[in-house]
Structures are given as structure tokens and as C-alpha cells.
Amino acid sequence: MTANDTPTGRQPAATYDSAFLRACRREPVPHTPVWFMRQAGRSLPEYRKVREGIPMLESCMRPELVTEITLQPVRRHDVDAAIFFSDIVVPLKAIGLDLDIKPGVGPVVEQPVRTRADLARLRDLTPEDVSYVTEAIGLLTRELGPTPLIGFAGAPFTLASYLVEGGPSRTYENAKAMMYGDPELWADLLDRLADITAAFLKVQIEAGASAVQLFDSWAGALAPADYRASVLPASAKVFDAVAGYGVPRIHFGVGTGELLGLMGEAGADVVGVDWRVPLDEAARRVGPGKALQGNLDPTVLFTDKNTVGAKAQEVLDAAAGLEGHVFNLGHGVMPHTDPDALTRLVEYVHTHSAR
Numbered sequence: 001m002t003a004n005d006t007p008t009g010r011q012p013a014a015t016y017d018s019a020f021l022r023a024c025r026r027e028p029v030p031h032t033p034v035w036f037m038r039q040a041g042r043s044l045p046e047y048r049k050v051r052e053g054i055p056m057l058e059s060c061m062r063p064e065l066v067t068e069i070t071l072q073p074v075r076r077h078d079v080d081a082a083i084f085f086s087d088i089v090v091p092l093k094a095i096g097l098d099l100d101i102k103p104g105v106g107p108v109v110e111q112p113v114r115t116r117a118d119l120a121r122l123r124d125l126t127p128e129d130v131s132y133v134t135e136a137i138g139l140l141t142r143e144l145g146p147t148p149l150i151g152f153a154g155a156p157f158t159l160a161s162y163l164v165e166g167g168p169s170r171t172y173e174n175a176k177a178m179m180y181g182d183p184e185l186w187a188d189l190l191d192r193l194a195d196i197t198a199a200f201l202k203v204q205i206e207a208g209a210s211a212v213q214l215f216d217s218w219a220g221a222l223a224p225a226d227y228r229a230s231v232l233p234a235s236a237k238v239f240d241a242v243a244g245y246g247v248p249r250i251h252f253g254v255g256t257g258e259l260l261g262l263m264g265e266a267g268a269d270v271v272g273v274d275w276r277v278p279l280d281e282a283a284r285r286v287g288p289g290k291a292l293q294g295n296l297d298p299t300v301l302f303t304d305k306n307t308v309g310a311k312a313q314e315v316l317d318a319a320a321g322l323e324g325h326v327f328n329l330g331h332g333v334m335p336h337t338d339p340d341a342l343t344r345l346v347e348y349v350h351t352h353s354a355r
Helices: 019-024 045-051 063-077 090-094 116-121 127-144 156-165 173-181 183-207 224-230 232-245 257-265 279-286 298-302 305-318 339-352
Strands: 099-102 106-109 149-154 211-215 249-252 270-272 291-296 325-329
Touching: 019 211, 019 325, 045 063, 063 127, 063 339, 090 127, 090 183, 106 156, 116 183, 127 149, 127 183, 149 183, 156 173, 156 183, 156 232, 173 183, 183 211, 183 224, 183 232, 211 232, 224 232, 224 257, 232 249, 232 257, 257 270, 257 279, 279 291, 279 305, 291 298, 291 305, 298 305, 298 339, 305 325, 305 339
Parallel strands: 149 211, 211 249, 249 270, 270 291, 291 325
Antiparallel strands: 099 106
């Protein structure tokens, strides 16, 4: 091991000792680290400029473009971590599924997965399927220096919801009907998606990602008993598959206040919390041994500077007794957010949390 290696030998010491990774490991930090879900996206005019005329999925497959978009919020906001620019359906597209991301709609699947025969279309993901991801992360880690890069993937339940419904849904009627009515098919579908998701995260970690986040965006639609029986095993399989790499594993979902303990139980080192549950209460629900991430309501950023500061302070105060805290929004940055409000928020958190 050289002086530039971490104890795991996977990243430079400066990255390993960054405020973000230290907070994830529940170690002392010089200030509370900050990053934002969807920080690389439509809220930035520079993002809209470089993406102009390029479809979403195509933009995820261009390493130089991915690198530029991922770096934009780091340059502008001075956030403590970068989030890899991609989309949760990228690995599904990479294995040959006929799907697209339609503007104003979201992912749309040409042939929904509804029967056991449909499972045959979900083949294993190989590193060669997403070579553009490996290339982009190699470019990024050279540019980011000591700033950690977060890799990410969609969780099996959320991916299954898109596949079974054929697109976004408010009710998840087809997905939940399969979960209740054909639990064996449902379990096999989520198990297959867990393998694909784990392979996608492994590619990112092996290319240089310093942490990974599993987005279970729609898990809040489930009752705790259903989550434990029908979703947790697949999410746990994903987290178990990457445990040996020693990188922090973050788990986030929307409307998951009743599931926070179970989401931590699935294997996360850091549990993301949306704005509906104060962080001190979230810590009680999650239990000891986990860091928390969150959880300013994204709509607060549409108010004045003083209100944003006051609301940010409420989050910091609620997090004062936590073992580890990464400041984030309770969901992604909204498209019409003023980028300067995000920059000021980062400065506020850094200044008012300095140890």
C-alpha cells in the first residue's frame, strides 16, 4: 500500500478522507457535507445547453458528455460529492429491452413484463454492455481529484414497477397485482433485476466510484409488511453483492417514512430521508449504526434567502445528534430551481456546520 492508497486500496487517500465519505462512515467531519439529488440536470443552464437536441438515453452513453454534465454542479456549487449522470433504466436498455425516455412522460417500455416467458428477455448485464460507463467514470475520477463520485442504480422494485406497468404509474396496479397474485413470478422478476442492478453497480465501483446509491423511488407505495416480504430480499441481494468493495451504500426512496428501518435493514450504510420525517425521528426509526442523508424540502429553494437559511438550520439542528449526516434535499432538485439558491445553500451548510 502506498501513501496514496486507502485502507481498501481503491481510491486516493484525499478522496477517502473527504467530508462526504467520512460522514458516510460515521466519522468526525470538518463540516456537514452536501450534495443534491439531480444536481446535474435541468436546473443548470449549462446542462440545458450541452444536452440540446440529444435524447436522454443517448446522452447517458456519451462518455465525454456524461463527464461534463457530472462536473457542472461540482464547479458551480462546490458540493462535496458528484453524482454520476445516468438514468435508472440504462442497464435495462443495455441488455436489449425496447424502451425509451419520453420527454414529459418518463421511461416507456414497448413490451411490458407480465408473464414468466417475459423474464427470458432479462439477460445478465456484462461490463461490455456498458463500456461507456467505465470510460466516463475513468474520465471523471481524473477530473474530480479528491471529490468523491457517487454511482447509482434503480432498485429492483422501482425497475419492476416500470417494466410491469410499461411506464410511470400513480397506482402501480399491474405491478402490485403481480406481487399479490403471482408472488413466485414477482420474486423471480425482482431476483433477476437484483442481479442486473448489482452488476451495474459493480461496473461503477470497479471503474472508480467512491460510493453508490440505490434509488427505490416508488417503494413508498408499499406497506411495511409487503416491503419486508416482497421487496427487501431483492434489495438486500444488491447491497450484499457490493459489500465486499468497502464503499458506502446509500438507500433512498420517496414517501418511505414507514419503511426507514427496513431500508436500513436491507443493507444500507446510509439511509436517505425525504422531507416528511424530521431527521431526529428518522434516526429513531432507523436505529443505531447508520448514517442519514437529507432532508430539506426541495420547494424551500423557491423562497427567499433568509427562509432557505432558516429551514436549512432546522435540518442541521435535527441532525445534531446523529452518528453521521450528509445534507441533501428530501428529493431531487426541481427543474426551475434557481442555481444560485443551491450555491448559497451549500455555503450556508458549510459555514454553519463547521466544526
